[in-house]
Amino acid sequence: MTDASMPSATPETRHKVSLVTPDARTQKRKAAEKRFRMYGIAGIATGLIFLVVLLVTIVSSGMGAFQQTFINVPVYLDAAKLDKNGNRDIDEIKKVSTFGYTPLIQDALLQQVRDAGIETPLEKRGDMKALISASAAAQVRDTVIENPDLIGQTVDFRILASSRVDGYLKGRVLREDVARDKNIDATHLDIVDALVPLGVMQKTFNLAFITGSDASESRAESAGIGVAMIGSLFMMLVVLVLSLPIGVAASIYLEEFAPKNRITDIIEVNIANLAAVPSIVFGILGLAVFIQFMHLPQSAPLVGGLVLTLMTLPTIIISTRASLKAVPPSIRDAALGVGASKMQAVFHHVLPLAAPGILTGTIIGLAQALGETAPLLLIGMVGFIASNAPDGIASGLLDPNSAMPAQIYEWAKRADPAYYERAWGGIIILLGFLISMNTIAVILRRRFERRW
């Protein structure tokens, strides 16, 4: 009963209450409402604070990965070392491994240190090893093989510095730490300090982090997320091509055509349950069905895509059914009333109206799948691909590959703190993808939302 209908026995006292001074009951109600609002504001504020903390942490820890220290060094490509017979035969040049190039680079850097007049106890060529990335020799070798005419000349190279040097310049490696580090010592850091003002060592934007491939444990400076990005892209293609048509067709059937009986009820409950199944369960299902039973290749984006399709389907079906349900029945009546068949009513009128919702659901399902790691670990989507595209992953869907979240997980596992930084950097890129996908979903929804 409401209070309006209660004390009808005392009309006189009720009339005496002034409207200007609220009675105790009203004040209590008002206070309760105010408290409730405060709880809401407090909840939202807490959420916002955590979000800001999260974003600040991610950005501050990960931005370093987008910058890398390079050494500008003129390397004399000694013909006596690289092309002993002097006939510029490409096959013979290819026989010289990176071990043939390393001394040339080290000599070149040592020469630079001497030319700059830096006083240092490091006088041997081998002392420069700690400054130069292990992948620098491969870079120089690739350039030479591409253009053998360079042999005998002095060529300016921009080679990667080692991850310790990079870490020192980014503040990750401190002078106190290097005492315990067998890879580098304080004298090296003195050289770095002297070379930076000369412009020999430079910290610049590192495109290779976004486009490059993974690298071994000892070469953190050359690792990139590009190949894993392509792996994720292939998987998303598989997910989109399979889950959108299957999901939409299944929801249209269930929502518009299927009889409402016990069987469809069971299917409905199961779809809702599937959406809540932990993703690792889909991973082990994929391992058992696609790899062990159907013998599809391990680590392949095709298998990854299939597993993620299983995971995304319930999301798409649920959101599609919700948007089909949201189309007012009057539209269906109108179509049926002029003599459209059920299918015509659905495809001409209901589906176009539900399309924005379906699209949004699909994109959000895809975004979810893009960030999924657990099932990928079980089907081995953590391939170590150290050669850049298109070499390592030429045949696309069936070649072993990694995916962005799996790559981040791999990096986070590695010992070198340089990889820790790259893991954060990878998270920034992944978040960038997720945020842009969700933005597209919102824009689509706004653009195509129709009134009826």
Next chain:
Amino acid sequence: MNDMRIVERDVDTNNVKISAKGVQVYYGDTHAIKDVDVEIQDKTVTAFIGPSGCGKSTFLRCINRMNDTIDVARVTGDIRIDGEDIYDPRVDPVQLRAKVGMVFQKPNPFPKSIYDNVSYGPRIHGLARNKAELDDIVEKSLRRAAIWDEVKDRLDAPGTGLSGGQQQRLCIARAVATEPEVLLMDEPCSALDPIATAQVEELIDELRRNYSVVIVTHSMQQAARVSQKTAFFHLGNLVEYGETGHIFTNPTDPRTESYITGRIG
């Protein structure tokens, strides 16, 4: 009652268009229509009146088998249009609904252009061989629904952008575009203001020349104004059916009298 009438009471024809015998409708366990027998004549406006939930809309929806779309609804008995049993298993409800048009309580134009709204029916039934014919059908239908002059310059505008009364007339145009023989109207004026209502009522009288019109209405004045025949439903029963003038002035059943004098319903 006599001063309210705007239409001729005379029934031009005695041809039976729709005949129902022993119609029962169940919604799950609810017995919504109980043994209804009625004969609806051609080129006549027949009004179904009665209190809310009495089954008049349900019975209307039996005539074009719209109840088929409700899973729990079950219809038994015999409904014939021009002597053909519309619940015969060989009858395709899609074909039936092209022959029996329907206008709904709430104006429900498709969220498409005015032109597309009207041309949709003819298009799916293949009534026009080319664009010119389709244009003709659209114009004719909009004229018949007395809305042509208001929309002829903006056929590409969305149908949902029209006012309520215009939307309802657009829905009528859409219903007549498929050249139906029977037009069912389920409280077509309940969402309209008096002016729009008057326009639609005039339209209904116009439509009588070509179609057999069945209208469900809550307004007894409206039934008196537009119809030649009136059927009074109460609790799923067809209580009384006859000439409108007769029902309103000299009802035979006490329930009808109570309803039209405002004692029940």
